[in-house]
Amino acid sequence: MSKVQNIKGMRDHLPQAMMLRQHIAATITGVCERHGFEPLQTPIIEYAEVLEGKLGDDESLIYRFEDHGGRRLALRYDQTVPLARVVAQYAGQITLPWRRYALGPSYRGERPARGRYREFYQADADIVGSSSPLADAEIIAILTEALSALGFPDFVTMLNHRQVIGGVARASGLDEASAGRVYRAIDKFDKIGADGVRDELLRGDVSPQAVAQILTLVQIDGAPTDVLQELSERLSGDERALAALANLRAIIGGLEQMGVPPERYKVTPRLARGLSYYTGLVFETATPHWPEGSLLGGGRYDELVGQFAGRPIPTVGLAFGIDRLHDVMEELNIGPRPATTAVAYVTVFGPEQAASSLELARELRAGGVNTLINLDGGGLGKQLKEADRKGVRYALVLGPDEVARGEVMIKDLRGGDQRAVPRGEVVAALG
Ligand code: AMP
DSSP: OOSOOOOTTOOOOOHHHHHHHHHHHHHHHHHHHHTTOEEOOOOSEEEHHHHTTSSGGGGGGOOEEEOTTOOEEEEOSOSHHHHHHHHHHTGGGOOSSEEEEEEEEEEOOOOOBTTBOSEEEEEEEEEESOOOHHHHHHHHHHHHHHHHHHTOSSOEEEEEEHHHHHHHHHHTTOOHHHHHHHHHHHHTHHHHHHHHHHHHHHHTTOOHHHHHHHHHHHTOOSSHHHHHHHHHHHTTTOHHHHHHHHHHHHHHHHHHHTTOOGGGEEEOTTOOOSOTTOOSEEEEEEOTTOTTSOSEEEEEOTTHHHHHHSSOOOEEEEEEEHHHHHHHHHHHTOSOOOSOSOSEEEOOOSGGGHHHHHHHHHHHHHTTOOEEEOOSOOOHHHHHHHHHHHTOSEEEEOOHHHHHHTEEEEEETTTOOEEEEEGGGHHHHHO
């Protein structure tokens, strides 16, 4: 190997970045657990056939390989398909409705770009076994609570329904077979604009009248109830579309009752979402600070679990993109930025004093204070410099005088002041 390097599109996360990522993960899992979601972990590698036939066009992005035994395997593309497998495989052990969360890496053979990686972490939250619009609303409530807790200043979740897009295609005179082309073109609206979508649909042999109709419908904008009303009028003869709009109305009713702030969501008829397994609600959350893509996305997929279980099991869920959240938080400088995990650094005066220093470190850790201890000796100045370079807040000095007096000298390396504290009060003094 000529140059030491990691794989393109996959990232090493050094300690500073990891501390922010762990804060993001802990915040999201905290919100999930407050809603009674239970943790699940599945392997990163699945049989290739588990993933195949579920992802539509995106299937080409799956990393596939053969293992030593000639088995066809794949790196998981997301945590949704593995969830569907688990629900089928452990049917007897799972009580529905089941709320589960999962946090881990997913792999896609994408072309790497800003915010688009080949290995990235997702935090998923799903409700399996309920078709209630309250389940859909709870998922939206969770993402709103998590992004608010993380300190995102302005984010909006765009809501739509697969059968609204179907209705838009039908109202434009297109059959189900052409609907896929329409989804794919509309999905790019925010990237390529109305003109780009128009060109793509025209190139795909959609008639100019149909294109005009599609573009009018997908650009309806306004307060959620107004958008739903206008769509109901324009799609009035289409039972499936009307049922979808009624479903969205019920979900929005749930959001209101759950206290989700109205500025946090809107109905966006042009939101399609790429994955083929969605059957109902689809949503994505974006922020104006990150034009490169969505922070998270999700929706209802009532048939995917059934592909494994042999019977439909209604499910709704979301995947936070931890890497996107991380990138945006870095850029906006939000969230905590600790320099290191340790709060205290215990100096070692010399070999005879090492035992007292080690004992002090043990007391601090037992008291819940993250503590580093000097390993390599040297003068006090050198040790304090090491503590400072690490970004530790307090250096605790324990020389023969302090030991004789039963005290510890606490130096605040940020403020610069220092004070002697009785040995038994050190933990409280740092609290
Ligand atoms: P998806 O599983 O495609 O619905 O994506 C859900 C979320 O995962 C997106 O909103 C992104 O935040 C994140 N995500 C998806 N693909 C990537 C990627 N290639 N790199 C980084 N984050 C991604």
